Amino acid sequence: MVEITAALVKDLREKTGAGMMDCKRALGEADGDIDGAIDWLRKKGLAAAAKKSGRVAAEGLVGVASNGQRAAVVEVNAETDFVARNVTFQAYVETVAKIALEVGEDIEVIKAAPFPGSERNVGDELMHLVATIGENMALRRARVLSVKQGVVATYVHGALRPGLGKIGVIVAIEGPGELGTLELLGRQVGMHVAATRPDALDVDAVDPAALEREKNVLLEQARASGKPEAVIEKMVEGRIRKYYEEVVLLEQVFVIDGESRVRAVAKKAGVTITGFARFALGEGIDKQTGDFAAEVAAAAGLA
Secondary structure (H helix, E strand, O other), X not given: OOOOOHHHHHHHHXXXXXXXXXXXXXXXXXXXXXXXXXXXXXXXXXXXXXXXXXXXXXXXXXXXXXXXXXEEEEEEEEOOHHHHOOHHHHHHHHHHHHHHHHHOOOHHHHHHOEOOOOOOEHHHHHHXXXXXXXOOEEEEEEEEEEOOOEEEEEEEEOOOEOOEEOEEEEEEEEOOOOHHHHHHHHHHHHHHHHHHOOOEOOHHHOOHHHHHHHHHHHHHHHHOOOOOHHHHHHHHHHHHHHHHHHHEHHHOEOOOOOOOEHHHHHHHHOOEEEEEEEEEOXXXXXXXXXXXXXXXXXXXXXX
8 A cells, every 4th residue: 555645645735725634535545646636536526626736836937039930938947036036047047048949948958058158058057057146946948839930929927027037938820921910919829828827739639648537527526416327428528628628728718808719819810829838937846835744744643
């Protein structure tokens, strides 16, 4: 049997908002599997939300760079928000985004690239910043998108200065049209992506494992109604359509007008949205705030 640790209970509690003992029981039912425990809590109506990401853990900056038909978004982390306001750190993130634009999204390739104005490469320059500023830092991730015709637009939410902020989005718009018009549409879609956090571009791109999990949860919820299986099947089909409207970009209602599907907006403009990337600073990284795990252990009888 898998050991249910305090850290597991803490992680599940922050992801779902469920009570400590419910989290402990859910983990026991799921043999320590976080995703299975989330499903168990949802089936019992105890989870606040399946996709709750928990506390934003890391500080630093997200940076974007674009040359029109190609754009890059990167995330560079530091320990405190204070560093994000350091002009040297800001300049580093800006430069890394431009380098990613040229060399691609492979982190190791970016790290090995020469850093302009220095005899060091990108990775060594970061280590130099660590030594100079006195905080641990990391080049965490990068994404690059390009189109043959059209634009890859950028949007930064809560920008400290142009191209730098806490949420960065790039959107690939493929098709003919006046550059300014395409850039405006791309920026609006970027704002939409920043607000709605879609998981996939279209239905075909939805993670099969995530879809199967959702179907299983919806099936259990529908069966709790006591209705016949034929009715339950229809209920699940309807709820899966609703699920797509929540997690698929092209199926979502466009936040700019509150009426049209994003798919329809693109069709009306005569273009195709071929990709997007959304980086939110620190998402998925746990931030240590005191000895919370020890508190959980004591309360849950794990210590």
